[in-house]
Amino acid sequence: xxGSVNMSLHAVxxxxxxxxxxxxxxxxxxxxxxxxxxxxxxxxxxxxGLFRIPFYIIGVKSGLAVGDIEPTVTDxxxxxxxxxAHYGYSNLALEFGEEFLAERAKQSGIAALVINHCxxxxxxxxxxxxxxxxxxxxxxxxxxxxxxxxxxxSKPLFGTNPIAFAWPRQNSEPYCFDMATxxxxxxxxxxxxxxxxxxxDGWAIGPDGKPTNDPAQALRGAQLPFGGFKGSALSxxxxxxxxxxxxxxxxxxxxxxxxxKAGTGCGGQLVLALDPTKFTQHxxxxxQLAHAEQLFTRILDQEGARLPSQRxxxxxxxxxxxxxxxPRTLYDTLQVLxxxxxxxxxxxxxxDHNVDLPARA
Amino acid sequence: xxGSVNMSLHAVxxxxxxxxxxxxxxxxxxxxxxxxxxxxxxxxxxxxGLFRIPFYIIGVKSGLAVGDIEPTVTDxxxxxxxxxAHYGYSNLALEFGEEFLAERAKQSGIAALVINHCxxxxxxxxxxxxxxxxxxxxxxxxxxxxxxxxxxxSKPLFGTNPIAFAWPRQNSEPYCFDMATxxxxxxxxxxxxxxxxxxxDGWAIGPDGKPTNDPAQALRGAQLPFGGFKGSALSxxxxxxxxxxxxxxxxxxxxxxxxxKAGTGCGGQLVLALDPTKFTQHxxxxxQLAHAEQLFTRILDQEGARLPSQRxxxxxxxxxxxxxxxPRTLYDTLQVLxxxxxxxxxxxxxxDHNVDLPARA
Numbered sequence: 001x002x003g004s005v006n007m008s009l010h011a012v013x014x015x016x017x018x019x020x021x022x023x024x025x026x027x028x029x030x031x032x033x034x035x036x037x038x039x040x041x042x043x044x045x046x047x048x049g050l051f052r053i054p055f056y057i058i059g060v061k062s063g064l065a066v067g068d069i070e071p072t073v074t075d076x077x078x079x080x081x082x083x084x085a086h087y088g089y090s091n092l093a094l095e096f097g098e099e100f101l102a103e104r105a106k107q108s109g110i111a112a113l114v115i116n117h118c119x120x121x122x123x124x125x126x127x128x129x130x131x132x133x134x135x136x137x138x139x140x141x142x143x144x145x146x147x148x149x150x151x152x153x154s155k156p157l158f159g160t161n162p163i164a165f166a167w168p169r170q171n172s173e174p175y176c177f178d179m180a181t182x183x184x185x186x187x188x189x190x191x192x193x194x195x196x197x198x199x200x201d202g203w204a205i206g207p208d209g210k211p212t213n214d215p216a217q218a219l220r221g222a223q224l225p226f227g228g229f230k231g232s233a234l235s236x237x238x239x240x241x242x243x244x245x246x247x248x249x250x251x252x253x254x255x256x257x258x259x260x261k262a263g264t265g266c267g268g269q270l271v272l273a274l275d276p277t278k279f280t281q282h283x284x285x286x287x288q289l290a291h292a293e294q295l296f297t298r299i300l301d302q303e304g305a306r307l308p309s310q311r312x313x314x315x316x317x318x319x320x321x322x323x324x325x326x327p328r329t330l331y332d333t334l335q336v337l338x339x340x341x342x343x344x345x346x347x348x349x350x351x352d353h354n355v356d357l358p359a360r361a
Numbered sequence: 362x363x364g365s366v367n368m369s370l371h372a373v374x375x376x377x378x379x380x381x382x383x384x385x386x387x388x389x390x391x392x393x394x395x396x397x398x399x400x401x402x403x404x405x406x407x408x409x410g411l412f413r414i415p416f417y418i419i420g421v422k423s424g425l426a427v428g429d430i431e432p433t434v435t436d437x438x439x440x441x442x443x444x445x446a447h448y449g450y451s452n453l454a455l456e457f458g459e460e461f462l463a464e465r466a467k468q469s470g471i472a473a474l475v476i477n478h479c480x481x482x483x484x485x486x487x488x489x490x491x492x493x494x495x496x497x498x499x500x501x502x503x504x505x506x507x508x509x510x511x512x513x514x515s516k517p518l519f520g521t522n523p524i525a526f527a528w529p530r531q532n533s534e535p536y537c538f539d540m541a542t543x544x545x546x547x548x549x550x551x552x553x554x555x556x557x558x559x560x561x562d563g564w565a566i567g568p569d570g571k572p573t574n575d576p577a578q579a580l581r582g583a584q585l586p587f588g589g590f591k592g593s594a595l596s597x598x599x600x601x602x603x604x605x606x607x608x609x610x611x612x613x614x615x616x617x618x619x620x621x622k623a624g625t626g627c628g629g630q631l632v633l634a635l636d637p638t639k640f641t642q643h644x645x646x647x648x649q650l651a652h653a654e655q656l657f658t659r660i661l662d663q664e665g666a667r668l669p670s671q672r673x674x675x676x677x678x679x680x681x682x683x684x685x686x687x688p689r690t691l692y693d694t695l696q697v698l699x700x701x702x703x704x705x706x707x708x709x710x711x712x713d714h715n716v717d718l719p720a721r722a
Binding site (some may be wrong): 074076077078079080082107108109110111112114137149150151152153154155157165167175177179226227228229230231232233236237239240241243244245246247250252272274275276278279280281284287288289291292294295298299302303304305306307308 | 435437438439440441443468469470471472473475498510511512513514515516518526528536538540587588589590591592593594597598600601602604605606607608611613633635636637639640641642645648649650652653655656659660663664665666667668669
């Protein structure tokens with residue numbers, strides 16, 4: 001295990017929180033980011049974990065993102081609550097809105113949380129998982145920075161535009177997915193570039209608009225939506241829900257706004273919560289959840305089939321016990337930042353909010 | 362144009378309504394089905410058009426579906442309304458619930474319509490399009506009859522589980538999609554069987570669980586979800602929303618319930634409506650819709666890219682003016698049914714609620 005440092009999840013949290021305070025983030029932002037980064041490390045979602053810390057800091061130093069402003073909450077309707085992030089990161093805005101969203105969903109049966117003016121460089125599964133832990137069904141939609149071409153087209157327009165969904169389970173982690181509507185994560189292309197590997201068909205086009213298996217051409221061209229016209233239609237839906245519906249940027253506008261190319265484009269987000277007990281006449285949550293288990297059992301009974309997020313949940317069991325192994329170079333960078341040092345420029349960090357981490361030591 | 366009969370859309374509607382009344386359907390059911398079938402003919406969605414009439418009748422004659430029962434409406438929560446279809450077809454249940462759903466969405470900002478105990482052999486775009494015509498954003502989810510295998514697995518479990526979405530537009534038909542989460546419609550496989558053509562890769566597996574390009578093997582095996590594990594996760598989500606969430610059947614249970622193999626399996630449906638004016642601080646619908654047009658323009662500016670449903674909307678312009686061409690064999694069948702005759706058995710109709718129509722004359 002040379003070349004890497006073992007850290008407990010507690011140490012990860014403490015390090016991130018302390019480091020962000022030192023870097024000028026407010027306590028509430030530092031805490032919210034530390035919770036998300038620790039959850040990502042716990043689940044071995046490495047490119048949303050410690051690796052992402054310099055991005056948060058560079059976003060603020062570039063003058064685009066704000067690290068010490070409190071979100072504000074407004075009710076837009078009995079079942080719609082809005083959090084204005086005031087150009088802070090979404091981590092805190094989502095935590096801020098969650099209690100209101102859950103309360104409205106329990107009152108009305110279904111409710112929506114609108115987030116405006118937020119910088120988001122985080123996965124969506126944390127917020128929908130938290131809703132599921134409250135016994136609610138959750139959806140989350142966000143668009144961001146134009147990397148993906150509409151099916152049939154030739155120029156990047158959509159963000160990787162993820163859709164997340166979670167369903168509560170009684171004796172295990174939620175049924176949860178958090179999927180880009182692009183064929184791959186951007187980081188998966190960059191990792192293949194680094195490793196000198198070619199791309200599978202269907203991932204990307206080059207700057208000439210033609211399909212490519214060359215990761216360098218792909219990064220200069222555009223990613224493709226997953227599943228052809230169907231994935232493209234879903235990506236368009238995400239643009240509408242996280243943009244015009246909530247009065248915030250489309251992905252291409254977020255790209256225009258990111259003048260510093262800090263990779264922390266700005267925009268809106270939509271989260272929905274449904275209270276299952278309000279969707280049947282007698283509100284029998286236990287029965288509803290037991291019913292869903294019949295489906296999960298029939299999926300898992302088929303060899304080769306699986307439920308999404310299982311890899312995350314398996315990592316979770318391991319890291320809660322054993323902690324995580326952090327590459328020495330990243331660990332050293334964190335020490336510099338803890339001393340109040342400045343992260344190197346974005347390009348030194350492989351220049352993309354969706355980039356993947358080098359393999360664990 | 363020999364071998365086909367020209368009918369105006371008005372004549373289509375009158376024929377269907379009269380025919381269903383003659384076959385024992387109530388006025389409200391006959392009217393609702395006639396509206397949906399006429400809309401499908403208008404949009405040249407042939408397998409939801411006149412072709413489908415015998416299926417409606419066989420469903421009732423099999424003793425599973427009920428053609429003359431009124432749905433009942435209950436409020437489950439301030440933003441959740443439930444329609445019990447009492448084993449009637451969904452066409453009427455959806456019309457019944459729509460006014461309530463729209464009203465609740467305008468009050469609360471977002472609302473849900475639960476449909477229970479309905480037989481559904483209809484597309485989902487009519488209800489979401491109608492919501493968009495009211496200035497609302499609509500979602501619809503339904504599961505049905507186990508034809509589709511979970512990604513990586515080998516046995517059919519999911520329905521073709523469509524997701525429909527519509528967004529209102531000011532000077533054109535809504536942005537709308539209605540997509541199966543399976544790689545293809547079942548009818549597309551049957552048409553290839555009829556025409557002696559092989560299937561594209563990625564559509565189906567045979568009864569041995571291995572990929573097949575043979576449509577006969579595919580129909581005895583299972584369809585594949587679109588987009589691999591991502592489509593499979595979406596299909597699972599639809600099962601949960603239209604089943605356990607609303608206290609109704611999963612697809613495999615619907616299959617077990619369809620003892621008569623009438624192909625009109627029974628279950629639940631979930632429709633969501635969002636009022637865009639409740640999702641921004643100043644509720645400026647015009648501005649929100651104009652903003653969305655910036656996205657649509659940028660999609661359509663790319664050669665090769667398109668918006669979903671455009672083929673339907675183009676057909677609509679044509680058929681409103683010229684009427685539709687109905688194959689002589691189908692036209693003759695309709696005359697028999699108008700005289701109170703009995704449709705031939707389901708198998709004579711190519712045996713599937715998702716079957717496609719022979720090509721137009």
